[in-house]
Amino acid sequence: xxxxxxxxxxxxxxxxxxxxxxxxxxxxxxxxxxxxxxxxxxxxxxxxxxxxxxxxxxxxxxxxxxxxxxxxxxxxxxxxxxxxxxxxxxxxxxxxxxxxxxxxxxxxxxxxxxxxxxxxxxxxxxxxxxxxxxxxxxxxxxxxxxxxxxxxxxxxxxxxxxxxxxxxxxxxxxxxxxxxxxxxxxxxxxxxxxxxxxxxxxxxxxxxxxxxxxxxxxxxxxxxxxxxxxxxxxxxxxxxxxxxxxxxxxxxxxxxxxxxxxxxxxxxxxxxxxxxxxxxxxxxxxxxxxxxxxxxxxxxxxxxxxxxxxxxxxxxxxxxxxxxxxxxxxxxxxxxxxxxxxxxxxxxxxxxxxxxxxxxxxxxxxxxxxxxxxxxxxxxxxxxxxxxxxxxxxxxxxxxxxxxxxxxxxxxxxxxxxxxxxxxxxxxxxxxxxxxxxxxxxxxxxxxxxxxxxxxxxxxxxxxxxxxxxxxxxxxxxxxxxxxxxxxxxxxxxxxx
Numbered sequence: 123x124x125x126x127x128x129x130x131x132x133x134x135x136x137x138x139x140x141x142x143x144x145x146x147x148x149x150x151x152x153x154x155x156x157x158x159x160x161x162x163x164x165x166x167x168x169x170x171x172x173x174x175x176x177x178x179x180x181x182x183x184x185x186x187x188x189x190x191x192x193x194x195x196x197x198x199x200x201x202x203x204x205x206x207x208x209x210x211x212x213x214x215x216x217x218x219x220x221x222x223x224x225x226x227x228x229x230x231x232x233x234x235x236x237x238x239x240x241x242x243x244x245x246x247x248x249x250x251x252x253x254x255x256x257x258x259x260x261x262x263x264x265x266x267x268x269x270x271x272x273x274x275x276x277x278x279x280x281x282x283x284x285x286x287x288x289x290x291x292x293x294x295x296x297x298x299x300x301x302x303x304x305x306x307x308x309x310x311x312x313x314x315x316x317x318x319x320x321x322x323x324x325x326x327x328x329x330x331x332x333x334x335x336x337x338x339x340x341x342x343x344x345x346x347x348x349x350x351x352x353x354x355x356x357x358x359x360x361x362x363x364x365x366x367x368x369x370x371x372x373x374x375x376x377x378x379x380x381x382x383x384x385x386x387x388x389x390x391x392x393x394x395x396x397x398x399x400x401x402x403x404x405x406x407x408x409x410x411x412x413x414x415x416x417x418x419x420x421x422x423x424x425x426x427x428x429x430x431x432x433x434x435x436x437x438x439x440x441x442x443x444x445x446x447x448x449x450x451x452x453x454x455x456x457x458x459x460x461x462x463x464x465x466x467x468x469x470x471x472x473x474x475x476x477x478x479x480x481x482x483x484x485x486x487x488x489x490x491x492x493x494x495x496x497x498x499x500x501x502x503x504x505x506x507x508x509x510x511x512x513x514x515x516x517x518x519x520x521x522x523x524x525x526x527x528x529x530x531x532x533x534x535x536x537x538x539x540x541x542x543x544x545x546x547x548x549x550x551x552x553x554x555x556x557x558x559x560x561x562x563x564x565x566x567x568x569x570x571x572x573x574x575x576x577x578x579x580x581x582x583x584x585x586x587x588x589x590x591x592x593x594x595x596x597x598x599x600x601x602x603x604x605x606x607x608x609x610x611x612x613x614x615x616x617x618x619x
Contacts, residue, residue: 157479159225159297159298160432162225162228162294162297163224163225163228163429164433165285166223166227166282169281170214170217170222170278171210171214173281174210174213174214174274174278175210177273177274177277178206178274180273181266181267181269181270181274182206182266185265185266185269186263202260202262205253205262208249208252209249212248212249213245214430215430216241216244217237218428218429218430219430221237222241223428223429224429225298225325226298226325228285228286228289228298229290229298229324230286230325234282234286235279238279238282239275242271242274242275246271249267250262250267296327299324299325299326299327300326300366300367300393301327301328301329301363301364301365301367302318302326302327302329302365302366302368302369303329303331303332303360303363303365303367303368303369304330304347304369304371305332305353305356305368305371305375306331306333306334306370306372306375307331307333307347308371308372311331311347311371314369314371315346315347316346328347329350329363330348330349331348331349331350332349332350332352332353332356332359333349333352334370334379350363353379356368356383356386357386360386360387360390360392365390366392366393367392367393367395368383368387368393368395369396370383370395388562389554389555391479391561391562424565424566424597424599425599426566426596427565431599434601435601435604438539438601438604439533439535439538439539442532443532443533446526446529446532447529447530450526450527453523454488454526454527457488457514457518457523457524461488461489464512464513465489465492465512467489468489468493469488470487470488470489470527471486471487471488471490472486472487473485473487474546475545475546475547475568476545476546476547476564476568477537477564478564478565478566478567479564480561480564482547483531483536483537483544485531485536485537486527486528486530486531487527488523488524488526488527489515490514490515490519491510491511491515492510492512522611525570528570529570535567536567537569538566538568538569538570539569539604540569540571540572540595540603540604540608541566541567541568542566542568542574542592543568543569543572543574543575543580543588553585557586560585562596563589563592565596566595566596566599571611572591572607573591573592573594573595573607574591574592574595576607576611579591
């Protein structure tokens, strides 16, 4: 750090370091790392946006208001504001589509220039085509575009290089790296280990290995990684060691062992990858990766894993929550007064629920039951015609009016407008062991409404069927699917509670 002293870059470098370095530099758990990684990616996206907008504004000034160039007829910024807004959004979308906002991109700077140039090439052609096809007025100056491009590429590259240097600091990089556990020890495992150890800024952190169920102690001799336990310890390792990825390298593992590992990874929300000889056990859409010449097959990431889609969904959530709170304020006041008249006391009810990545939060509802509904200490789902309900509560539950205050949870970022419904931790603590793929639904934020609820699966209904609908939603997510469910929510009443 001393060689940067008294240079302009040192101030920016120090500021970014203090902004990105977590308060607790100790090894974080998997959920904490994912949260920090999401925030780092958000900072990267915001920085890109500021650089792009700055390049356009500076390019506009140089072309039309700078004494260095003869701008000709005076052009005001408002004349170009629509075009600039479209150009900025399309460039961000192009960068996102090429994987510019993935965790590993913050640790690897080698691909930055290639991605930027490829994005710019496609973007500039598409932009000119749109301008000509729709006869944008006033006509877009080619000198303006050339000046903007000359500022844009170096600006983005310099900003990303600075961000990469900051993210390579150990206290920050540990939140971006994915901790990997190898199952089995063989030549592929050795090659993968040596390759990752040679990578100075690898996106992976090898936690160790465990022998597969069919390996003998002799197979472990000469291992270059620490042994983390026996094959029977895998469940405990995934639950408590912050493992993000499990890679099966043992070519002698049985189909039953592979299926058991895959099911365990789904329950613990851990990525599962295997060598290509095991492709026949994968269900879903496989994708291929390679590291150090070792080919890997795994299941494709969901659309909601992509930062661009998460930002788009979050934008919809914020806009929808603000509009929902504004429109529902009279509704909350009216039904809150009715609840108080029937059962004096708090009109709101807060209940602990499980959110994204298993993080608990307090959901907010208009109270629909008596104050002493759970005084006996028993926790359970409400049922149809539950005797604990208030008279007004029966009506509210029938029309989902009691859920309206959850727009506040959406605004806070604890929930989404659409997603799997959150459950109470006391009721689901054993579900990940009893219901296959149950914990996979916690990859997405819980929603006020969801595909399972639209189809009548709510409250005391078949959990296996609800999980199936929730997984279908996550695998097929799109903006239009969310809008469709929001629309259907107003026209489909659940028969269950």
